[in-house]
Amino acid sequence: MELTINDEKMKEMIREIIIEMIRENREGFYEIVLEALEEIGMANAIKAGRKGKFASEESILKIIEG
Secondary structure, three states: OOOOOOHHHHHHHHHHHHHHHHHHOHHHHHHHHHHHHHHHHHHHHHHHHHHOOOOOHHHHHHHHHO
């Protein structure tokens, strides 16, 4: 006997599993989502930084020293 599941049924099952995981472990899921968002933010900041000009060490030291 062969078991087959169509795409819509598979999506529904995965959705139900994810919802159940969130309900059972909200704090753990929250931490995972928060960490993923932080990683995305860091990646975007790195990309933005690569487009701009770099400041020289001398100019930074002048600002720090006043």
